[in-house]
Amino acid sequence: MSDKTYIPSGEEAPALQIGSTLEALAATIAGRRGAGEESYTYRLLTSSPDEVLKKVMEEAGEVALAAKDVEAWATSSLAAALAAAGADGAADELAVQLPPEYDAAIDHLRYEAADVVYHLLVVLERYGIDLDEFAAELNNRMTDAERPNGGVRLYEEHVERGK
Numbered sequence: 513m514s515d516k517t518y519i520p521s522g523e524e525a526p527a528l529q530i531g532s533t534l535e536a537l538a539a540t541i542a543g544r545r546g547a548g549e550e551s552y553t554y555r556l557l558t559s560s561p562d563e564v565l566k567k568v569m570e571e572a573g574e575v576a577l578a579a580k581d582v583e584a585w586a587t588s589s590l591a592a593a594l595a596a597a598g599a600d601g602a603a604d605e606l607a608v609q610l611p612p613e614y615d616a617a618i619d620h621l622r623y624e625a626a627d628v629v630y631h632l633l634v635v636l637e638r639y640g641i642d643l644d645e646f647a648a649e650l651n652n653r654m655t656d657a658e659r660p661n662g663g664v665r666l667y668e669e670h671v672e673r674g675k
């Protein structure tokens with residue numbers, strides 16, 4: 513844990529699946545600082561920062577396009593169901609059949625989301641923001657009821673609220 517974060521006393525850190533996955537990936541990325549040119553991650557960590565920053569933007573755009581694809585398949589399925597029901601069809605009895613392409617679009621969205629997260633973690637590594645600090649940023653925005661028990665927090669002096 514960095515000196516920017518803390519776990520409130522009396523609380524234990526949670527063990528969630530996504531947490532350990534992100535920790536493993538972040539550790540792999542950090543470990544690639546010493547790898548050679550054959551490692552894509554090494555190249556992103558050591559080349560012009562524009563390379564990885566461009567990738568984050570590109571992959572975020574791909575997430576948006578993938579999500580629009582999901583919507584398009586859902587919308588066309590609904591349109592087909594409406595057409596099949598005819599003018600007298602009751603809206604609450606529509607039989608919407610989602611095609612295999614819908615499931616494929618969901619898979620693609622998940623894939624692109626993973627690309628964004630990977631590239632974002634490379635950015636965080638490049639700029640020295642560790643996962644605890646990143647988690648603390650998210651945790652600081654949560655209400656007490658939302659925050660996981662033991663969720664790390666940022667010290668007040670590291671919180672910028674633009675005030």
Ligand SMILES: N=c1c2ncn([C@@H]3O[C@H](COP(=O)(O)OP(=O)(O)OP(=O)(O)O)[C@@H](O)[C@H]3O)c2ncn1[C@@H]1O[C@H](COP(=O)(O)O)[C@@H](O)[C@H]1O
Pocket residue numbers: 537540541544547550551552553554574626627630
């Ligand atoms: N999680 C990832 C990861 N996610 C995405 N990528 C790479 O990011 C690049 C994404 O570029 P593109 O979008 O152009 O390619 P694409 O995803 O194939 O295609 P589209 O998104 O355009 O459809 C590809 O080269 C992927 O291989 C990743 N490269 C590495 N990792 C992890 O990092 C570790 C270290 O990998 P090295 O970089 O090989 O050292 C790996 O073992 C993985 O655990």
